[in-house]
Amino acid sequence: MNTSAKAKRGLSWTWFHKLGSPKWFYGISGRLLPLLSIAAALLIAIGVIWGLAFAPPDYQQGNSFRIIYIHVPAAMLAQSCYVMMAVCGVVGLVWKMKMADVALQCAAPIGAWMTALALVTGAIWGKPTWGSWWVWDARLTSMLILLFLYFGLIALGNAITNRDSAAKACAVLAIVGVINIPIIKYSVEWWSTLHQGATFSLTEKPAMPAEMWLPLLFTVLGFYCFFGAVLLMRMRLDVLKREARAGWVKDILMKRFGHTASPRHGAER
16 A cells, blocks of 8 residues: 555656656647637637627626636636646746746736626626625635736846846745735635625535526536647747757757757748
């Protein structure tokens, strides 16, 4: 039993350290990318069409509630993305894995876009619900702070020219900024706000009927698959740029473009 546990632990650590290899990541991500892309397209299409065209209107908000099928997945993904970045920051600082920094830097713009989408759709939803596009509600304000944190990470990563220094600075900011995530989540419980409670939870029974929450589940899963696909694409490009002088990258460029130019030159050809 102890031997089996040690063997499993050894396999886990082997897999974990493989993630730090740019070459191994590039190979495995190439196989995952088509699957995530197809899953994202199917899940989002099913969820959005079902939610916008076939789900019944809400008994209080009527058809205006349908923006939930975009707003909620975007808001959930915006928060999850930042938590992932904080985890990457810890991995990068503790285990010095360069792929952790690649993931952090590549995820930041995606998280910023998701946060902006959540804020915009929330404002559109708030107009018929609250009679105002924006109120300084605790949930909305903390989400706006999240957007600023994303902007700060992106700016910090671009401002520092030394790659190692930029990686450490961004990792620290991601770890410190993650304190905002529980504030976002519990803001409706800690303060008196206009914002409604959790619309969708994986741990509690949905308050909505199945014909309303099932399409929401599809769109949530689809958004996460979309995030995974876009993140892998961005990371693969970044890996090629960072490892441009490595032999395995030159072999890939030779097969793809017929010469050993840098990824940037190959893309411009």
